[in-house]
Amino acid sequence: MPSKKSLKPAADQRIFAVVGSDDGQMKGRARALAEELTPPGAGEFGVEVIDGCVDNADQAVRRVGEVIQAIRTLPFFGSEKLVWLKDVNFLADTVTGRAAGTLKALDDLKEFLEGGGVPSGVKLLVNAADVDKRRSFYKALGRLTRLEVYDKVDTSKPGWEEDAQALAMQLAGRLGLRFQPEALESFILQAGADSRQIQNELAKLDLYLGPDQREITAGTVRDLVSKSTTGVIWELSNAILKRDLAGSLQLLDQLLFQGETAVTILLAAIVPTVRNLVAVKALFEQHKVSPPQAAYQFNALLGRLPPEATEHLPRKKDGGINAYGLGLAACEARRFSLVEAVSALEACLQANLQLVSSQLEPRLVLSQLLVKVLEKNAANATSRKMPQITGP
Numbered sequence: 001m002p003s004k005k006s007l008k009p010a011a012d013q014r015i016f017a018v019v020g021s022d023d024g025q026m027k028g029r030a031r032a033l034a035e036e037l038t039p040p041g042a043g044e045f046g047v048e049v050i051d052g053c054v055d056n057a058d059q060a061v062r063r064v065g066e067v068i069q070a071i072r073t074l075p076f077f078g079s080e081k082l083v084w085l086k087d088v089n090f091l092a093d094t095v096t097g098r099a100a101g102t103l104k105a106l107d108d109l110k111e112f113l114e115g116g117g118v119p120s121g122v123k124l125l126v127n128a129a130d131v132d133k134r135r136s137f138y139k140a141l142g143r144l145t146r147l148e149v150y151d152k153v154d155t156s157k158p159g160w161e162e163d164a165q166a167l168a169m170q171l172a173g174r175l176g177l178r179f180q181p182e183a184l185e186s187f188i189l190q191a192g193a194d195s196r197q198i199q200n201e202l203a204k205l206d207l208y209l210g211p212d213q214r215e216i217t218a219g220t221v222r223d224l225v226s227k228s229t230t231g232v233i234w235e236l237s238n239a240i241l242k243r244d245l246a247g248s249l250q251l252l253d254q255l256l257f258q259g260e261t262a263v264t265i266l267l268a269a270i271v272p273t274v275r276n277l278v279a280v281k282a283l284f285e286q287h288k289v290s291p292p293q294a295a296y297q298f299n300a301l302l303g304r305l306p307p308e309a310t311e312h313l314p315r316k317k318d319g320g321i322n323a324y325g326l327g328l329a330a331c332e333a334r335r336f337s338l339v340e341a342v343s344a345l346e347a348c349l350q351a352n353l354q355l356v357s358s359q360l361e362p363r364l365v366l367s368q369l370l371v372k373v374l375e376k377n378a379a380n381a382t383s384r385k386m387p388q389i390t391g392p
Contacts, residue, residue, distance in 0.1 A: 014118045017141045018127040019091075020150030024196040027087070029148060030127035037123045039080040046081050048073075052088030052128065057099035060090040064105035068112055071122055080121045091137065092130035106137040113144050153193035155230055155268060161185070161324060164193040171199055175206045176214050181296070183218040185324070190221065192230030201225050229258055233269040240273045241332035245374040252366055262362030263355050266348065270366070272314075274344045274373065276329035279313055281338040284330075291330050298327030344373040 016033060020026040039046040048070045054060045067085050075081035090096045091106075118124055126145070131138055141147050153163045165188050172179060179187065191201045204224055205216055227235070232255055239247040255265050283289050287309055292298045302310055302323055314322045336344075351369040354360050 013146065014120075014123050015113060015145040016123065016125045017145040017147045018125075018150070019129070019131045019138075019141075019147070020152075021129060022150045022152045022195050023129050024194075024199070025150040026127060026129060029150060030086070030125070034082065034084055034125055037082045037125060039075075039082070046075070047084060048081060049084045049086050052085045052090070052126075054090055054096065057090075057096050057101040060096055060099070060102045061105040063090075064109050067124070068109065068117070071112075071118055071124060075121065080123075082123045082125060085124070085126045088126060088128035089130065091128045091132060091135070093132040093134075094130075097132060103135075106135075110137055110140045114140065152195075155193050155233075160193060161188050164188045164198075167193075167195060168198050168202070171195070172202055172216070175202060177202065177206060177209070177216055178214060179216045180218060183216045183221050185296075186218050186221045187216070187225055189234040190225045190227050190231040192228035194228065194230075197228050229255065229260060232258070233260075233265070236265070236269045237273045238328070240270065240370070240373065241277070241329060241335070243332075243335045243374050245370060248370045248374060249367060252363070252370065256363055262366050263352075265366060266352060266355065266369075270369065270373075271345075271348050271352075272325065273329065274341065274348055275314065276326050277333060277336055277341040278338070278345055280326055280330040280333050281336065281341050283309065284333065285338055291333060292327060293331075295324055295327030295331055298330050299323035301330075302326075347372045 016037065018026055018030040018033060034047065050063055050066050050070060052063055054063060063085070067083060070083045090102050096102060113124075126141070153160050153167065155164075165184050168184065168187060168191075169179065187201070191197050201224075205220065208220070208224055209216070232251055236248060236251040236255065239251055252265065255269075256262070283305075284291070287305060289301060289305070292301055299321075302313075302321060310321060313326065347369055351365050354365045355362055358365075
């Protein structure tokens, strides 16, 4: 799921921070926390909200000054209040965030907080989406506040599906929904890893199923869940594994039309697919492994191999093998020889070099790559197929 963690709590529990690149999760948690921290019965008089979304460094300096002044000002009613620096955008690595005036103001705020500037009865809440975690102010938040971090799932890293599945199960549980195993895998591969997209699709499934049916099946997902960009990337990966050139070129056009960059498509869809093919073909030939009937069966198959046979396989961030992606490749590996898979990986390297160092049109580079990877007779196929390719 999105990286969500609470660092060392502040000793006096007066300062709170919610940050992270997952805007939906972060803002939702900040709103809920603001409700918890607002003094009972105080209503709007118990909360002083300071807009942290600024256009330049001068505004950032003024907002920081307003925060310090608000903390020093006695509550309007009663003896408690919440000061909320809301939706901050000047903690990021941007022109405004790097400005000398902004950095000086944040240093002043840090010194104020470190000096015990928040009096008894006053609480401070800060929330921000893009945060430069190298800065001293962010490190101070970790020391001084109860810091919660909500980062997006990084779909470029192996094993992202597991994090996204954990998020989907958590959000589905809040609605009283539960997934069948295959339905959960299909849901993530179609809906992607964005928390807002996941919430939208779950709300749709909630309404469709009604109060009496709370289990989500693979068929329901297939019929109702919209395909995100991640879903199209997954379809492209499947088309490559099935050696479907026409379908792969069509999906490539769709992704480019949706605004995805050629490098992202190469590194998120094509390279991992080809790398998995090389890995499983090598396993089949070196260890006489039989292909599984379904992707989820591959993990049990790997468990029967000696450790040295699997030590080179792609890993998730927890160190475990990314068995599901390998299982998908294993189910279709019969369509490629090991020599073809290795040649395809070498072609990916050349395409990457062309994308970053040449003036060739990116779509042409990826189209030629797909022809090389998927056509049986790639040398003749390139000249035969490429004139038929048109723009979206």
